[in-house]
Amino acid sequence: MGIAERKERDKTERRQSILDAAQHLFIEQGFEKVSMRNIADAIEYSPATIYLYFKDKNELLFALQNQAFGRLAQEFESVFEIEHPAERLSAIGHKYLTFAFAHPELFQLMFVMNGPMEAVKARGEAQPWASGRAAFDRVVRAMQAGIDAGVFRHADAEVAALLVWAQVHGLATIYLSNRAMIFSEERRQTIIEEAMNLFNQVLHHGL
Amino acid sequence: MGIAERKERDKTERRQSILDAAQHLFIEQGFEKVSMRNIADAIEYSPATIYLYFKDKNELLFALQNQAFGRLAQEFESVFEIEHPAERLSAIGHKYLTFAFAHPELFQLMFVMNGPMEAVKARGEAQPWASGRAAFDRVVRAMQAGIDAGVFRHADAEVAALLVWAQVHGLATIYLSNRAMIFSEERRQTIIEEAMNLFNQVLHHGL
DNA sequence: CAAATATACTGAACGGTGTTCAGATTTACC
DNA sequence: GGTAAATCTGAACACCGTTCAGTATATTTG
Structure with a gap:
């Protein structure tokens, strides 16, 4: 099951990279600038992709909290x-x-x-x-x-x-x-x- | 100058009616629902009209405050x-x-x-x-x-x-x-x- | 190896936001 | 009545969160 494990790890890594980008935006630009689109831009993903890792923005903010x-x-x-x-x-x-x-x-x-x-x-x-x-x-x-x-x-x-x-x-x-x-x-x-x-x-x- | 006075009075009255509508929305629906469009709908004006009485939304909120x-x-x-x-x-x-x-x-x-x-x-x-x-x-x-x-x-x-x-x-x-x-x-x-x-x-x- | 399937991602759209501005409408004045 | 001033608006701009059909990639199966 080495592949399944790697996939899981990759997934949590990407999830974390979204959080990192969001936190960076938070600290650097203030919470008004933390939009799904801005986060997506920072990690060079489409905004829709974020919704594969977080149910909605509130859930992302909760993880960040x-x-x-x-x-x-x-x-x-x-x-x-x-x-x-x-x-x-x-x-x-x-x-x-x-x-x-x-x-x-x-x-x-x-x-x-x-x-x-x-x-x-x-x-x-x-x-x-x-x-x-x-x-x-x-x-x-x-x-x-x-x-x-x-x-x-x-x-x-x-x-x-x-x-x-x-x-x-x-x-x-x-x-x-x-x-x-x-x-x-x-x-x-x-x-x-x-x-x-x-x-x-x-x-x-x-x- | 009776007319000028009446106009001035009318203007402050309309300004007040905007504030009243906004306050009503505030109390009744919560602050998330207080949008310029919603206020405009409540007083049956165009959103643009509000900007003739308030510089921007913050100024309106300030008056309400x-x-x-x-x-x-x-x-x-x-x-x-x-x-x-x-x-x-x-x-x-x-x-x-x-x-x-x-x-x-x-x-x-x-x-x-x-x-x-x-x-x-x-x-x-x-x-x-x-x-x-x-x-x-x-x-x-x-x-x-x-x-x-x-x-x-x-x-x-x-x-x-x-x-x-x-x-x-x-x-x-x-x-x-x-x-x-x-x-x-x-x-x-x-x-x-x-x-x-x-x-x-x-x-x-x-x- | 090829086909089928599962995974990952995205473009475009929907309805919402604050705001601006050219143009239309109404009102007041001469 | 005609001109000027005051008043109002429709449409647009650039943003927002969110959804979904559809594409591209990777994995599994026959």
């Missing part, structure tokens, strides 16, 4: 060496925010855009959006550690983790959606950082 | 009777979240979509996004009152207000962008509320 979550997980790696619960949580928040600013397009794909979530819905899995859940679980675990250590009062780690996520997520999306325009350009650069400092204070204070 | 901010301001009205700073702030947060769930399409127009902000940029005004700034100022004033009353420690009211805004905004957008999918359907309904309760605790604790 999963790949991007791999990157974020990588960023989170080092954080789990930190012992102090509040500091570990604030480090996670910091990494989240840094990732959002460093890769705004990927961040939007992961946490803002509708397309990938439509694919998640369409799949109708029992455990939808596993990659998102896995990322969130890291926050929950860090929070639970803090509660167990008596640093945080609130009993429900999931609720507290959601609040922490939402806090940083809110700062990131306010900035990335240009809603920080209400601040002058100089202020805009620093106020997010100041807000994060205040957030860290709140965290260390015990939540 | 301003209108929506009027609604939010209305929601905020009652809040400013509350004396206790922490309670006033948490009431603002509650209204913000309630508005987001009650009018998700308008919320996205105001705080998520890119189009209206592109128009803001294109206008190049000295005080960009005045309606957003006005809404935020209400939060800042409430926060400043809290600082003055010694309830909140942090000196910079703007930074603290941004953090409060981002907290609630994060919860709203996580839910509305379907990222709360990581929770079971029943949990999804209640966990946002629980997170808000925890947030209120933090606020009352003094931030």
Whole structure:
């Protein structure tokens, strides 16, 4: 069955090359420029060919999203060496925010855009959006550690983790959606950082 | 000059009727269905006619956004009777979240979509996004009152207000962008509320 | 080896989008 | 009534996601 295996491998390789081209377009040109036609041009295929490897654009975006979550997980790696619960949580928040600013397009794909979530819905899995859940679980675990250590009062780690996520997520999306325009350009650069400092204070204070 | 006046009035009336049709489409059918052609159909005009009243779609969305901010301001009205700073702030947060769930399409127009902000940029005004700034100022004033009353420690009211805004905004957008999918359907309904309760605790604790 | 089959790919089309512009129509003025 | 100004539109342009009949290539079978 050597031939069948090679074919399978070739197929996943071509699938991956589509994803690579799409990701490249995403990062290089922004998500508005990521059209099926542009992806097709980049890999010198016909647009119709992409539909042999992905059901539709949402499915492609979903695959791309999963790949991007791999990157974020990588960023989170080092954080789990930190012992102090509040500091570990604030480090996670910091990494989240840094990732959002460093890769705004990927961040939007992961946490803002509708397309990938439509694919998640369409799949109708029992455990939808596993990659998102896995990322969130890291926050929950860090929070639970803090509660167990008596640093945080609130009993429900999931609720507290959601609040922490939402806090940083809110700062990131306010900035990335240009809603920080209400601040002058100089202020805009620093106020997010100041807000994060205040957030860290709140965290260390015990939540 | 009675005629010139009437013409001017007619013009603003037609402009308004375009906005009304667009808003109706927005609320009734969702923002994906708000196309220039659909708006034109609703008011029985040609799509080209809309461009006599709005420079482009972004400019139309911007006008619609301003209108929506009027609604939010209305929601905020009652809040400013509350004396206790922490309670006033948490009431603002509650209204913000309630508005987001009650009018998700308008919320996205105001705080998520890119189009209206592109128009803001294109206008190049000295005080960009005045309606957003006005809404935020209400939060800042409430926060400043809290600082003055010694309830909140942090000196910079703007930074603290941004953090409060981002907290609630994060919860709203996580839910509305379907990222709360990581929770079971029943949990999804209640966990946002629980997170808000925890947030209120933090606020009352003094931030 | 040749024919049949399975695999891979594509051109062209469908209906949708925002936008522009020459031309038609309606209105106001002298 | 005739001219000028204001108002509106049909048709087109270049894009979008998606589908499908048809072509070309590679593999399997007789």
